Amino acid sequence: MKTSFVGKILLIFAMAFSMNSNAQFFKKLAKKAEKAAERTVERRVENETSKKTDQALDSILEPGSSGKQAPKAPENTGNGNQGNSGNGTSIPETSESTGTKAIQVYSKFDYVPGDKLMFFDDFAFDFVGDFPSKWNTNGSGEIVTLGDSAEKWLELISGYRLYYIPDVPQLPEEYTIEFDLMNVGVDNKTSSNAILRIDLSDDDKFQEGSNFVHANISFCQYTPVGITMESRINNRRDIYSTVKADLREEIQNRPHVSIAVNKQRFRLWVNEEKHIDIPRIVPIGEVLTTLKFHMNGFKDGTERVFISNLKVAEGGIDLRRKLISEGKVSTNGILFDVGSANIQPQSMGIIRQISQVLQQETSMNLKIVGHTDADGSNESNLSLSQKRAEAVKNALVSIYGISSGRLSSQGKGESEPVGDNGTTDGKAQNRRVEFIKQ
Known part of the structure; x- marks a missing residue:
């Protein structure tokens, strides 16, 4: 069959369009490959640096070990194992919840906890399956164990205006907060809106309050969302900003979160790295009296988040x-x-x-x-x-x-x-x- 003149013209345009599309496709592919190669080099450098540090310090932190510690089940920070009571839930360990980050020494880590303990809870005296005795909520939650570990965790439930409030005494002007996090089911399909929010508020119940500071930690895995900071003074927004931070790997490996409040200054670390240091975000005076936790954006029943080893200490003394x-x-x-x-x-x-x-x-x-x-x-x-x-x-x-x-x-x-x-x-x-x- 002979091709008409118009058909030939259309065929030529189609071929040209296809070639141009292919060229664009391969150009984008090349750029992605180049970026991937850069990230690979960066990760290798980081890994080699980490290995050298670990090897030099294994004799201190892991006597008798010549390499990194193998992943293990979560452990508490006490000096003896805590037994579990009751017939509550024991969460099987999965690829998302197994292992803690091998010990690394962060010689430049500058976080120092407060010297006067105000509150500590590892749920050692609570029954598995119960809501912890030293917390309050307007929703639900229960103590669970993960895998074969005896360590206890509070499972937080995602929900609009749902809060978890530990029985911390009124917050002073200078104090520190620390806690550990674990998750099950957080993966590349987890929403970019899935966050754990740490609230410092003037409301001691289940409202945001007229004055507050919010720190939003994202659990998103398919892209680095960062940490969003927000503050309100007398019902007027003072600060709203998102700080660049890629926490995806940390989120999957039992992150330890540390916060230091020194009057108006607010600092936040995830593991060894300081991500937030805002000099004037906290309202002047002992206005923010209450610590709260809020979770939102998670899929019910499949994306599960747990908290333990919450420690609040009054401090600021050098x-x-x-x-x-x-x-x-x-x-x-x-x-x-x-x-x-x-x-x-x-x-x-x-x-x-x-x-x-x-x-x-x-x-x-x-x-x-x-x-x-x-x-x-x-x-x-x-x-x-x-x-x-x-x-x-x-x-x-x-x-x-x-x-x-x-x-x-x-x-x-x-x-x-x-x-x-x-x-x-x-x-x-x-x-x-x-x-x-x-």
């Missing part, structure tokens, strides 16, 4: 100045893995401050004393406290270059409690490390 002026500081902000002397990475801000004092005061010597709560036997707690004090000493020597001859370590186990070992708060106060000038 440990360096206190050590120099008083010759002694005590802190429960140096955390260890359960039943071991492995230092948790979020503790490095305190150890860093101690190293700065020793670097400045070259004639100062320190004794490091470890204390535990009363879980376990006297003998095991005494041994554990000694190992933890020695681990802190080794960190000062190997990470910050302090001479070992200037440091000594001692363990006192459970022999000198400062809080009631029959309560969660008291046990958290008793798990502490002291630095004493010699």
